[in-house]
Amino acid sequence: MRLPDDVPVRLVLADDEPLLRRGLRVLLEADGRVEVVGEAADGAGLLDAVRRHRPDVALVDVQMPGMDGLSALRALLAWTSPPAVAVLTTFDLDDYVTTALELGAQGFLLKDAEPDALVRAVLDLAAGGAVLDPRITARLLPKLRGAGRLRDNPHLNSLSARERQVLALIANGQSNSTIAAELGLSEATVKSYVSTVLTKLGVENRVQAALVAHQVGGTW
Known part of the structure; x- marks a missing residue:
């Protein structure tokens, strides 16, 4: 998928922390290239927001109450035309990342990434790219090798x-x-x-x- 340069990428953001969602929304929308069209505090809300808004990209926290991010990711990626999905994570959630990788997530981002890096990641995902925060890669590769998964x-x-x-x-x-x-x-x-x-x-x-x-x- 490739969007015209003057059309902002439509994004749904899912995280159970309202302050984090608000902060990410401000950062992502700052230069006009990304528009947050929907927010969700849990997996069920994410699925509903994606159905209603048809975003280009979804950023999904893996740890949320009720239906968690991995369950929502599994359901979302089974749809006929899902958005590009990237997982928002922290350094201590490697097991969730490996599961999300197996499910088919197209990106893995740390919540403390620099604003420019987050915006670029969303744009690249909308264009069909795959996004891996280098810090996640550095931690993930030894773990995957040790577990025999890579x-x-x-x-x-x-x-x-x-x-x-x-x-x-x-x-x-x-x-x-x-x-x-x-x-x-x-x-x-x-x-x-x-x-x-x-x-x-x-x-x-x-x-x-x-x-x-x-x-x-x-x-x-």
Whole structure:
């Protein structure tokens, strides 16, 4: 998905702390590129807000009363046309992050991220990118390896030079449109490359592909 430059990204924000929601709303809407069209204090409220407002992106806290963020994420990503979903988390919730990764979340952001980084993350998600806060990646990779959930990927060597370029840009959170501009390709061609990369690596989404790339640290 690619929105016109003059159309703000429509966002639903779900967190059970009203002050945090208010603060994030002010930060995200400050320069006019993001519009918070709905808020929710729990998972059920999130699903209702997404149904009513049809946002481009949803930012979801994982720990909420009643229906928690993971349950809402599981339900939301089963819909035919869900928004891009990023998980809002803190450093002490690694287990929730790994579960959200398996469910198919497209982004993982820390609640104390810099305002510019949050806005850029929302814009990248709306454009189809995958977003991983570097601090989450640094904590998540050892945990996934230790739990046996992330192993050396034997298929990296099967990627062509161009596919490796595409993977490197996916790992940086770039959307198809940005990759196309960077490599001088059409978006349709980039979409095909991305699909091939995911298939060759045996992963389900861009975030998992990004983790594979970060695991080897560019040594491929």
